Amino acid sequence: MSVFTIEAGLALLGLALLLLEAFKPDISRRTLGLTAVAGTSLALVLFIFAPHDSGSLPGFIQPWHQLDSLAIFYKGFALVITILVLWLTLECAPYLTRFTVDGKLAEMFSLPLIVCTGMMWMASARDLVTVFVALELVTVSFYVLVAFARKSAFSLEAGVKYLILGALSTGVLVYGIAWIYGATGTMSFDGIAKALANPATSKTTALFGAAVLLCGLGFKVAAAPFHMWVPDVYQGAPTPVTAFLSVGSKAAGFVVLTRALDSFMAPGSIIGSEIQALLLVIGSLTVLLGSLPAMFQASVKRLLAYSSISHAGYLLLALACRESARFDLSSGGIVAFYLATYLPMTVLGFLGLGLMRANGLGEDIKDFTGLAKRNPLLALLMTLSFASLAGLPLTAGFLGKLFVFLGLADHGYWGALTCAVIAAAAGFYYYFKTILAMYTTEGTDVPALTFSGPAKAVAGALALAILILGVYPKPLQKVLTSDRPAVVAK
């Protein structure tokens, strides 16, 4: 079965669930949820055993679709995060249904499948039209998901903000695509790279187009100065959706950025150095504007939102460092590696938040007080998640950051490196402030927290993933470098 068939099947399953819920209103949300989880898991298994080369795709799709190591990685990534989000939705369902109009969650189980299809499609894109269509499939589904808890004013506010800014950024993106088409006469990434290597191409036009395109994508990945929507939307959206936004939507944005930048900054490109400078500036700004405000947040969900901005900044800085002979990983590979480490730690953090919410607790730092006494296991897992997000050595988060820092140092981008280090230091402060609260014991005669067996299993698996990626990243490196020629020693 080709990868393409799996993607199509996933979209059909999403539609089927949507119709099923509409025509059979008494179906339980558990059945719906479990079907979605089972369907996506099946897709993941099929995907793992499907042939992983472009030749296996149906002929009619090959001009627009490629299956390189990056595409394989991001497709797997999309499936994993979707399964986790669907499961998290099920776990939080009793709490979430209080805020929906009819007490149901149907679209919460079908839309993520559509989003997943979009992300998988995007990972293989070879031209800007495919990118645009797939990106819109993802974004439009998110408009609905963010505003899903309609009875909550926060969720509504988040939905409206996301819709307006999202639509605007889509417009900007299309505008950029149009300019690039005007400058290069093509939409395909290979064609753009070729045209940009030709000195006859108008540099101003191409540069303007590329910059506008970066602005549009900057919104999707929450790069400064297009990051202002993130805290409000993350805080307002239902927790599973926030996790999805923070991990899935970010990965989607970055796979597109990786592809686009690979063609804009290909060797010999006439706009390469300008784009690189732009990335360094945006990246430095993003790490700082994410990390510094995070220090002053009282709500952990908002704190995670700001931290997610600063993580986007590190990723942008990784993209600014092009090929280095001393690394096996390309800059796109480093981004993928970073996102792979980012997935378990972020989902674990949001899972903890969701479980606390389900136990009737709030999302502020003060609600974490005494967590270690109320549930030592949850406290341990959350500590691991936050320590990894902060970038503590021996956890997954450290390696991702180390690659970025090494890349910056290797290229001699000292200014950006300084910003990244300052942001990382600030990160230690705000994550450990939260960890400290968990172990504080004063005045906490509070009941124990409980959570279900499956929740323990999933959280434990995520924690294990954080540790394994932190101390044994070799297999992941292998996946990401499978189709790269060995680095030639200079």
Added chain:
Amino acid sequence: MSVLELIIALPLLAALAVWLGAPARAASLGATLINLALVFYTAVQYWGKTGLAFTHSRPILDNPSLSFAVGADGISIILALLTTLVMLAAIWQIQDRPAIFYVSSLLIGGGALGAFLTTDVFFIYAFHELALIPTFLMIALHGRAEPALRKAVAWKATIYLGAGSLVLLAGLVWLVLEFSGGSKLTFDLEALRSQAKLTPLPDAKQAQIFFVLLLGFGSLVSLFPFHSWAAPAYATAPTPVAMLHSGVLKKFGLYGLIRIALPLLPQGAHVEWVQNALLLMLLGNILVMGLVTIHASRLDDTLANSSVMHMGYIFLGIAAGTEIALKGAVILMFAHGISIALLFGLCGRMRNQLGTLEYNKLGGLATHAPAFTVLFAFGTFASIGLPGLTNFAGEVMIFLGNFTEFKAGALTSLQWTVILALWGVVMSAVYMLRAYRGIFHGSPATGLFMIDPAFSQRVPFILLATTLLVTGCCPWLLLNLMKSAL
């Protein structure tokens, strides 16, 4: 699986087990006892050997090349012995405390062992960070002060040590970039060392990198003027944490300088501006902190400040860089670790029983608690540098190591520093003897009563005191582990 991997893993696994509900005291003591036996075994095996032993490497990343590589030479083994001895004493003396005390002690000890026994710069750094986290948490959560104050103390230490660690990371990355060669980034210390021997850097550049490393490692060791976190942190920290951090973890910075900075940058410490800066800073440790310590009015303040002060001597050994001075520095690291852990352990017990550590409220405890007094005397005399206890051996070697080339009338700046530093020994005698006399002798203070701890509770302290006596009378026991040139 190498024996060293087992030594590193055991405390960490025990910590996890205790946190998830295993019987805290039994599991922690059991793991630590086994660990002590294992480290002792490696020491016996290494006896009289040279070079790196027990090596084992598991590659975890190809390029940049990273591997979980363990290996030990004499310095590592001596510091591992120190760690396990102090860890055993620190865990043994815990009484009626929640499980988190055992967990954090195991984590600090396990992290320190990881840092001392791995040979990959990445893991050396990583394990030290791992050990720092529980230190901060314990000071902030269970420190001996009002919540607001102990949080402030913990944050102060966090900021100093966090900033120091970042500077250190920058220095290490710089090293890695300089010494990796053109094709591949490697974090393997042995590879970096052979590259440094093959193509040494120009002296000026060595000096720059060495200085960055000195600032990074130095802040972790409370090198003057980056020392102000240390005294309040030790005075506030719960007893096992104070014992483990001042006794063991703080030695990491010195270990790093001897193990990483000196071999890779052999000329770095001898370029004039770096040497002068280092000598000024260490004189700050010895003389300024010596005077500060004399003015302390509480026992925990005295001990905390003295522990900052004594780091100056070890830096002096590193600054000299001669074979004998460096070996002296390692011996003094061991000796100081044992003696300060002994003193902090006894100090914590006094605080629990008496409720105060102010000199003007204490006196005459020797009449009620003779065994306690004897144990305290061991710590006191060791830290003064009395012959027969280990500290003396280390200090003498450091001082002599600066005089291997001696011309009367033409003293080098190092030798002048030694002459000034000797006054520190006098200051140590002043504050330690005054503390000892004020607490244990004289007329018993009214309303204070203290008895000797039960024998089982004396064991950890007897263990430490015996170690001081044995290695003090026979320093060759340690020197035989350091036969290879440093």
